[in-house]
Amino acid sequence: MALLIAGVMAYAAPSLARTxxxxxALPPAPVPGSEWRVSVGAGAVFxxxxxxxxxxxxxxxxxxxxxxxxxxxxxxxxxxxxxxILRHGAVSMGAVLRPRFxxxxxxxxALRGMGDIRAAGEAGAFLxxxxxxxxxxxxxRQGFGGHSGLVADARLDRVLHLRPDLxxxxxxxxxxxxxxxxxxxxxxxxxxxxxxxxxxxxxxDYWFAGVAASVTMRLDTRWSVTAFGEAGQIFGxxxxxxxxxxxxxxxxALFGLTLNWQFLP
Numbered sequence: 001m002a003l004l005i006a007g008v009m010a011y012a013a014p015s016l017a018r019t020x021x022x023x024x025a026l027p028p029a030p031v032p033g034s035e036w037r038v039s040v041g042a043g044a045v046f047x048x049x050x051x052x053x054x055x056x057x058x059x060x061x062x063x064x065x066x067x068x069x070x071x072x073x074x075x076x077x078x079x080x081x082x083x084x085i086l087r088h089g090a091v092s093m094g095a096v097l098r099p100r101f102x103x104x105x106x107x108x109x110a111l112r113g114m115g116d117i118r119a120a121g122e123a124g125a126f127l128x129x130x131x132x133x134x135x136x137x138x139x140x141r142q143g144f145g146g147h148s149g150l151v152a153d154a155r156l157d158r159v160l161h162l163r164p165d166l167x168x169x170x171x172x173x174x175x176x177x178x179x180x181x182x183x184x185x186x187x188x189x190x191x192x193x194x195x196x197x198x199x200x201x202x203x204x205d206y207w208f209a210g211v212a213a214s215v216t217m218r219l220d221t222r223w224s225v226t227a228f229g230e231a232g233q234i235f236g237x238x239x240x241x242x243x244x245x246x247x248x249x250x251x252x253a254l255f256g257l258t259l260n261w262q263f264l265p
Contacts, residue, residue, distance in 0.1 A: 034264070034265035035068060035069050036066075036067070036068055036264045036265065037065070037066075037067040037068075037262070037264060037265065038064075038065065038066050038067075038262070038263055038264035039064075039065040039260055039261060039262035039263065039264075040062070040063070040064050040065065040260070040261055040263075041061070041062070041063050041065065041077075041226065041258035041259065041260040041261075042060075042061065042062045042258060042259055043060075043061045043226075043256060043257045043258030043259055044058055044059065044060055044061055044256060044257060045058070045059055045061045045254060045255070045256035046058045046059075046254060046255050046256065047059070047254035047256075048252055048253075048254065049107050049108040050103055050107055050108055050110075050111065050243075050248075051185055051234075051252070052185075052186065052234060052238070052241065052243050052244035052248040052249070052250070052252070053108055053110065053248045053249070054247075054248045054249035055108055056254075061256055061258060063076070063077035063258070064076065064077070065077075065078075065260075070084075071084050071092065071094075072084050079096070080096050080097055080098035080099075081096070081097045081098075082094055082095055082096035082097065082126065083095050090129050090130055090131045091127070091128070091129050092127075092128045092129075092130075093125065093126065093127050093128075094125070094126055095123070095124070095125055095126075096123070096124060096125065096126045096139060096141065097121060097122070097123050098121070098122045098141060099119060099120070099121060099122070100119070100120040100121070100122055100143065100146065100147065101119050102116060102117050102118045102119040102120075102146055103116065103117040103185070104116050109247075110243060110246075110247035110248055111243070112196060113192060113195030113196030113197065113198075114188070114192050114195070114196055114198075114243070115191075115192060115195075117146050117147070117184060117185070118145060118146040119145060119146050120143050120144065120145040120146030120147045121143070121144050121145050122141035122142065122143050122144075122151060123141060123142055123144070124139060124140045124141030124142055125139070125140055125141075126138065126139045127139075132159070132161075133158065133159055133160075134156070134157065134158060134159065135156070135157040135159060135169070136154075136155065136156040136157070137153075137154070137155055138152070138153070138154050139152060139153045139154075140152045141153075143180075143181065146184070147180060147181055147184040147185070148180050148184075149177055149178040149179070149180035149181025149182070149183075149184065150177070150178040150180070150181065151175070151176065151177045151178070151181055152175070152176045153173070153174070153175050153176075154173070154174045154175075155171065155172070155173045155174075155212070156171040156172055157169040157170065157171040157212075158170060158171055164218075165217060165218040165219075166215070166216070166217050166218075167215070167216045168213070168214075168215045169213065169214050169215075170211065170212065170213035170214075171211065171212065171213075172209070172210070172211055172212075173208070173209065173210045173211065173212050173230065173232060174207075174208070174209050175206075175207070175208040175209075176205065176206065176207055176208075177205065177206035177207075177238070178205065178206075179203070179204050179205060181206055182203040182204065182205050182206040182236075182237060182238050183202060183203060185206070185238075186201070186203045186206060186237075186238040186241035186243060186244065187201055187202055187203055187241070188200050188201040188241070188242060188243075198242040198243075198246070199242065201240070201241055201242060203236070203237035203238050203240070203241060204236075204237045205236045205237050205238065206234070206236055206237070206238035207234070207235045207236035207238070207239075208232055208233070208234050208235075208252070209232050209233055209235065210230055210231055210232015210233065210252070211230070211231060211232065212228070212229065212230035212231075213228070213229055213230075214226055214227065214228035214229075215227050215228075216260075222261060222262055222263065223259070223260065223261055223262075224259075224260045224262070225257070225258070225259050225260070226257070226258050226260060227255075227256070227257050228255070228256050228257075228258075229253070229254065229255040229256070230253065230254055231251070231252070231253035232251075232252055232253070233250050233251055233252070234250040234251075234252060235250065
């Protein structure tokens with residue numbers, strides 16, 4: 001199932017496959033009496049070649065948004081595949097599965113000699129809060145496949161309904177990766193050092209802090225357009241990696257635009 005999801009998402013967002021950043025557009029609002037919310041967004045995204053790169057690529061973006069019974073089950077580019085297990089008012093808890101896509105040493109000249117990293121799955125749990133004005137979430141996930149590290153994400157959005165057809169959201173982001181995660185994506189072992197010319201490097205952790213925003217304008221009952229962006233900084237040991245400090249950049253950002261079609265309800 002993880003490989004199937006990774007395949008769908010890799011087709012949906014090839015450039016995001018090499019970053020830790022994701023579109024921050026909020027999911028469509030629930031419609032009273034409707035069990036299903038299904039939409040798809042198509043557009044483009046300008047994103048780093050890999051996590052830590054200072055080069056960017058403009059790529060097509062196609063992402064699904066499927067939600068059943070107020071996120072009892074969901075699949076989306078923003079939130080992954082998941083299920084809500086407990087819910088109390090505005091607070092919910094559940095399980096989530098996300099893909100983390102592979103990295104090809106041909107993606108960027110800075111990666112030459114580093115070898116490829118295969119796709120990984122990340123399975124874990126989430127805690128969320130959502131009301132009309134605020135959305136927040138915490139996630140803790142264990143990697144398998146391409147990496148075996150532990151990762152955590154925290155995000156908070158202030159949601160502003162500027163008009164009935166115009167919604168703005170913005171807020172901070174914080175991500176952490178364990179030593180195993182940092183070594184996979186930022187480390188340089190003896191063989192990689194020999195092939196790439198980089199000095200050996202063994203980071204103990206990965207941190208990323210940033211801000212994200214999105215604005216959605218509804219064009220009619222079915223169509224809307226969303227612009228989104230995120231910018232932030234890699235810090236911790238990972239920021240000293242030769243892939244970041246030497247040939248890349250600790251400052252990371254992406255920007256995108258999608259046209260969305262909601263066909264259920």
